[in-house]
Amino acid sequence: xxxxxxxxxxxxxxxxxxxxxxxxxxxxxxxxxxxxxxxxxxxxxxxxxxxxxxxxxxxxxxxxxxxxxxxxxxxxxxxxxxxxxxxxxxxxxxxxxxxxxxxxxxxxxxxxxxxxxxxxxxxxxxxxxxxxxxxxxxxxxxxxxxxxxxxxxxxxxxxxxxxxxxxxxxxxxxxxxxxxxxxxxxxxxxxxxxxxxxxxxxxxxxxxxxxxxxxxxxxxxxxxxxxxxxxxxxxxxxxxxxxxxxxxxxxxxxxxxxxxxxxxxxxxxxxxxxxxxxxxxxxxxxxxxxxxxxxxxxxxxxxxxxxxxxxxxxxx
Numbered sequence: 001x002x003x004x005x006x007x008x009x010x011x012x013x014x015x016x017x018x019x020x021x022x023x024x025x026x027x028x029x030x031x032x033x034x035x036x037x038x039x040x041x042x043x044x045x046x047x048x049x050x051x052x053x054x055x056x057x058x059x060x061x062x063x064x065x066x067x068x069x070x071x072x073x074x075x076x077x078x079x080x081x082x083x084x085x086x087x088x089x090x091x092x093x094x095x096x097x098x099x100x101x102x103x104x105x106x107x108x109x110x111x112x113x114x115x116x117x118x119x120x121x122x123x124x125x126x127x128x129x130x131x132x133x134x135x136x137x138x139x140x141x142x143x144x145x146x147x148x149x150x151x152x153x154x155x156x157x158x159x160x161x162x163x164x165x166x167x168x169x170x171x172x173x174x175x176x177x178x179x180x181x182x183x184x185x186x187x188x189x190x191x192x193x194x195x196x197x198x199x200x201x202x203x204x205x206x207x208x209x210x211x212x213x214x215x216x217x218x219x220x221x222x223x224x225x226x227x228x229x230x231x232x233x234x235x236x237x238x239x240x241x242x243x244x245x246x247x248x249x250x251x252x253x254x255x256x257x258x259x260x261x262x263x264x265x266x267x268x269x270x271x272x273x274x275x276x277x278x279x280x281x282x283x284x285x286x287x288x289x290x291x292x293x294x295x296x297x298x299x300x301x302x303x304x305x306x307x308x309x310x311x312x313x314x315x316x
Contacts, residue, residue, distance in 0.1 A: 014173045014191075017102050019181060022095040033090040039286060040083040046293035047072040053306050060302060063126050063146040068296055070150045071119045071250070074112060075289035081108025082182055082285045089181075102183035107165045110185055113258060113284065114157030114212060120251050121215040122149050124222040127244050131236055132229045160208050161185075167201045180281050219251065246295045253291050257284035 054060045054069045085105065089095045097105070126146070129137045168188050175191035186205075192198050226244060230236040260280055297303050 014176050015099050016096045017099070017176050017178050017183065019089065019095040019097060019183075020177050020179050022089055022181060029090050033087060036083065036087055036090065039290070040079065040087070043075065043079050043083075043286075043289045046297070047075050047289060050293040050297055050303070053303060057306055060306070061143060063141045063143060064123070064130070065303075066143060066146050067119060067123045067126060067150060068292075070154070071116065071123070072293055074115045074119060074154070075292060078108065078112025078116075078285055079289050081105050081112065082282065086181060086282075097183060102178075102188060103165055103169060105183040106168075106185045106188065107161050109182065109285065110164070111158045111161040114161065114208070115154050116254055116288065117212045117215050118153030118157060119150065120247070120254065121218055122146070122153055123247050124219045124251075127247060128222040128226055131226050131239060131244075157208075160204075160211075164201065164204050164208070167204060171197055171201075181278050182282065182285075216255075223248075249295050250288065250292050254284065254288045257287050 051069050051072050054065045082105070085097065085101070126141055129141050133140065164185055168185055171189065171192045172194065173188065173191040174193040178187045178191075180187060185201075189198050189201050223244075226240065230240040261284055297307060
């Protein structure tokens, strides 16, 4: 496929990108389409159901459940930036994306990942206060405060990513082939004609990584104190198993999927099957949005009981 390139000031101006990651899907595109559609429908059903249950039940209007609602909304946001275009490409003979569409998709995917880290950090802080400072919990973590925190921690990565995308937009690109199923910021930066122009992009990327690295350190710090506090109390151990285990599962799932993707980006090899590289490239947009609502729905007693009551009411 020839790239849609026009010439301006003797530098190639890219208007479309070719997603070459789909080359390996042509033989089984129908199967991949129906499996992907089923997966996306499951993500929407699970996350929307949990959001509606939390919003409709006044007993669930507590900080922990508000944050769970936020992480489900973020899952819908991130997958909406990937699945519709992905499903369309599976049925299309030509796998291209416009320059503006690539910028938008990379913005959504990057901000989704950053927002997940932020919300998980606030959830860790919430569990730390609930277990280590139960008497001050409702003062330090009210519904109003947790909503403000969620908004701040959502807007911050969005603003950072907007800056990063703007810096990418100013680059002059000399390539139109992206060897992935979706657009991410680093793939566009790697196509820059003049590597010297990408220095600022690199600085912003490392600053963003450092910022969210501190989020990770805060998560570890929180759970060190939580575990210490729970070790000497049967009641706290029960609370830990009930409310902290789902959070740890979400955290572990997200970290593992992102680290695997980053590792493959850095250590990509021609010997690795294309299908495996494709799966690794999209797993953080598939596994966490499915796991989060399911693990919380089954593990948290109030949500589980609410689901059981709804099912029982429907069967009458």
